[in-house]
Amino acid sequence: MNTIDKKLSLGQSLFSEEIRISYKGPVDGKIITFLADYIYVVNELSEKATRKIFKIFFELAENISKYSSEKIKLKSGKEVGAGTIILKETVKNFILVTGNPIKNEDLIPVIENSKNINNLGHEELREYKRAVRKDDSVVRNSPNIGLIAVALTSGNPLDIEINPIDEETSYFSIAVKVDK
Amino acid sequence: MENIYIEGSHTNFFIPTVDFNAETGVCVLSGESFLEDTIEFYDPLVQWLEEYTSEIKKPITFEIKLTYFNTSTSRSILDLLNILKEYEDEGGEVTVNWHYDEDDIDMEEDIEDYMLDTGLEINMIPFDEED
Numbered sequence: 001m002n003t004i005d006k007k008l009s010l011g012q013s014l015f016s017e018e019i020r021i022s023y024k025g026p027v028d029g030k031i032i033t034f035l036a037d038y039i040y041v042v043n044e045l046s047e048k049a050t051r052k053i054f055k056i057f058f059e060l061a062e063n064i065s066k067y068s069s070e071k072i073k074l075k076s077g078k079e080v081g082a083g084t085i086i087l088k089e090t091v092k093n094f095i096l097v098t099g100n101p102i103k104n105e106d107l108i109p110v111i112e113n114s115k116n117i118n119n120l121g122h123e124e125l126r127e128y129k130r131a132v133r134k135d136d137s138v139v140r141n142s143p144n145i146g147l148i149a150v151a152l153t154s155g156n157p158l159d160i161e162i163n164p165i166d167e168e169t170s171y172f173s174i175a176v177k178v179d180k
Numbered sequence: 181m182e183n184i185y186i187e188g189s190h191t192n193f194f195i196p197t198v199d200f201n202a203e204t205g206v207c208v209l210s211g212e213s214f215l216e217d218t219i220e221f222y223d224p225l226v227q228w229l230e231e232y233t234s235e236i237k238k239p240i241t242f243e244i245k246l247t248y249f250n251t252s253t254s255r256s257i258l259d260l261l262n263i264l265k266e267y268e269d270e271g272g273e274v275t276v277n278w279h280y281d282e283d284d285i286d287m288e289e290d291i292e293d294y295m296l297d298t299g300l301e302i303n304m305i306p307f308d309e310e311d
Contacts, residue, residue: 037190047283054248058248058250134297
């Protein structure tokens with residue numbers, strides 16, 4: 001099993017008990033809201049953790065929709081990004097994992113930002129989020145503020161993995177842990 | 181000046197309920213906000229608030245009861261609150277009440293961050309989701 005399969009828990013473990021949600025395909029508003037609602041269906045025991053997963057899910061799913069280099073044309077004619085979304089449950093945590101191909105030119109700022117985020121404490125992250133939110137040049141069209149919000153909500157480091165596909169594209173995956 | 185009323189929905193996207201009343205000065209934003217085009221949705225609200233604060237000039241009570249909003253929406257909320265702060269600085273009477281689930285620590289921090297960003301006093305009103 002290669003590293004991507006391990007991270008996304010595809011292959012043999014796909015139907016293991018720890019997987020609560022598994023989705024691969026186009027990520028548009030309809031599937032995002034459906035899966036978001038379903039998070040509450042599968043995690044009814046931990047309200048606090050479920051709320052956090054719900055918030056993190058939206059940001060990561062939106063990033064797939066906007067930045068995945070694999071585009072799928074819907075019946076409406078609209079093109080949306082495609083990718084994989086997995087929600088796993090362990091004894092102590094929930095782990096939300098998303099993956100999608102991405103153009104290398106879009107990847108570099110995401111990697112740099114993720115490293116920066118992982119080096120900041122909670123209060124520093126709040127300050128960083130406020131600074132980015134005020135910045136007209138980045139806030140509307142950048143995955144970065146979403147990743148800051150993800151790290152703040154999770155309270156755990158962002159686990160990023162990059163696997164080159166070809167000269168122009170890489171497979172980007174991110175795993176975010178939420179304590180129960 | 182026209183009122184704005186938008187019935188919230190929870191279907192392909194999450195559209196918040198908007199109830200901006202020019203006669204009473206009470207503006208309510210509630211529900212969840214995850215939109216296909218955040219700017220398109222919030223720009224009319226920003227324009228309404230700018231018009232109210234420059235032409236009607238009566239007291240305004242802004243009630244936020246959002247249980248979820250994405251980061252794109254968070255910028256639009258900042259724009260709305262900045263208009264209210266500007267109005268207050270010019271002598272306008274502004275009250276902002278933000279209702280949030282008492283167990284939602286992240287939302288509590290978000291409200292605190294908005295107070296720091298805008299300098300606006302926001303009344304934080306926790307509620308018990310069970311109620």
